Amino acid sequence: MLADLETLVTCESPSSDLEAVARSADVVARLGTECLGREPSYEVVDGCTHLRWSFGAGPSRVLVLAHHDTVWPIGSLATHPFVVEDGILRGPGSFDMKTGLVMAFHALAALPSLDGVTLLVTGDEELGSPSSRALIEAEATGCAAALVLEASADNGALKLERKGVSNYEIRITGRAAHAGLEPELGVNASIEAAYQILAIAALGDAALGTTVTPTALTSGTTRNTVPASGSFLVDVRARTVAEQLRVDTALHALKPVLPEATIEILGGPNRPPLERTMSQALYEQAGKLATALGLPPLRETSVGGGSDGNFTAGVGTPTLDGLGAVGGGAHADDEHVVVSEIVPRTSLLTALIADLLETP
Known part of the structure; x- marks a missing residue:
């Protein structure tokens, strides 16, 4: 052997x-x-x-x-x-x-x-x-x-x-603007991402062993530009099919917080x-x-x-x-x-x- x-x-x-x-x-x-x-x-x-x-x-x-x-x-x-x-x-x-x-x-x-x-x-x-x-x-x-x-x-x-393992990518679309001259004209994808990250992290349930973890994050282009887009990944682990489906349903029900921002949810359960x-x-x-x-x-x-x-x-x-x-x-x-x-x-x-x- x-x-x-x-x-x-x-x-x-x-x-x-x-x-x-x-x-x-x-x-x-x-x-x-x-x-x-x-x-x-x-x-x-x-x-x-x-x-x-x-x-x-x-x-x-x-x-x-x-x-x-x-x-x-x-x-x-x-x-x-x-x-x-x-x-x-x-x-x-x-x-x-x-x-x-x-x-x-x-x-x-x-x-x-x-x-x-x-x-x-x-x-x-x-x-x-x-x-x-x-x-x-x-x-x-x-x-x-x-x-x-x-x-x-x-x-x-x-x-x-x-x-069980579920993998997601959350894509956010905002609107660019000059960060110094007229930031109010922009829709800040980084801020929308922050709202969504907090909401998603709250979906975990320690008592049931369900973890919902936002991981890799990207947003924006330059220091003086309101970010027009961003995305982040989410790792979900659950002990039961019911929990896996609960989190999946909640993620796909997410709505943007900022006016005129949009979000797209990609992915889903990978392993039961x-x-x-x-x-x-x-x-x-x-x-x-x-x-x-x-x-x-x-x-x-x-x-x-x-x-x-x-x-x-x-x-x-x-x-x-x-x-x-x-x-x-x-x-x-x-x-x-x-x-x-x-x-x-x-x-x-x-x-x-x-x-x-x-x-x-």
Whole structure:
């Protein structure tokens, strides 16, 4: 497994570089074929290369989901080389999530039969899965379970909840005027933006875990001109579909405050939430298997970040996320994996898939 990890990590695969992702897909395909005894189908969407292994003649019961792209640019190996020292593995993308991908290969290879299993490995997760979302949702629909090999949370915790993500751009149009000679003739887009930012930030609900955060802001052209236009971005995270829709409705109902100003709301929900109700039963099933295997009790948590597990849960498929590597430092200089956790987590994954396939 460590040798396979070195092969994957040393093949750099930044999401935005389609040629690099294609090269990585070839490496992933070769390793997967060696483990699983079957070549994948290539699914190239908008130039991005995804891979799919499907086993059995009938519909899939279990979807195993991983991605092979990373946030690390080409050349990162020069400053962040693949290395294993003192039980810690390091390298760009090792934690998020090439270790999880290797775990998937070896967990599936240990099963006596793969009938009813699909393994989908996408190439654009770090971009928000723009080209793979439809593929993920189609593969997940009708499955008994989706198992997501994203890295675990702190101390190996599985992720039973992920907030839904919505992205917006608020565009404001005013009217320019000379700021010194006749500012009263202008319609100040910066002031309108300030009103809207305060109103939008107030839509958050801390008690329900809903965050509504205005982020990047631009407005105006020169120091002595009343701004004629401006825009800002809004990041929304919500634990439930109801909250996600509440904020969406409120944002699209916004009205300008300044006379003659106009506002335009672009965007909307990007990922539905992974709600606990979609994960709890699978978590309890995995917990019993961990006990039977003599593993420590499982841990669980809720996180704000999204994954492709949001999409599988969004189509009604029970989903368990965070089954991959134990470690930390995703997207950061300290990205690392605890080597001693790789085999036990893989054994648990094998047992969980087998149990799901045997369950009527």
